[in-house]
Amino acid sequence: MNNFQILLLLGILMMLLTILLYKKGWVKPVKPAESDSRPPIFWISITVVVLLGIISLIRWMGW
Secondary structure, eight states, X not given: OOHHHHHHHHHXXXXXXXXXXXHHTSSOOOOOGGGOOSOHHHHXXXXXXXXXXXXXXXXXXXX
């Protein structure tokens, strides 16, 4: 498996995990932006950090 296939697999697993948690009621649906005090850049930065963490983990594992 190359890196692209692993990233694709991780993406699919994350989507399934999110759907599963939503069905269990642990994850609430995203509210409209007006009710959220945090700016969108906050969520973008968290997403980037998580993605970089996954990529570095894959490189560290040596796949």
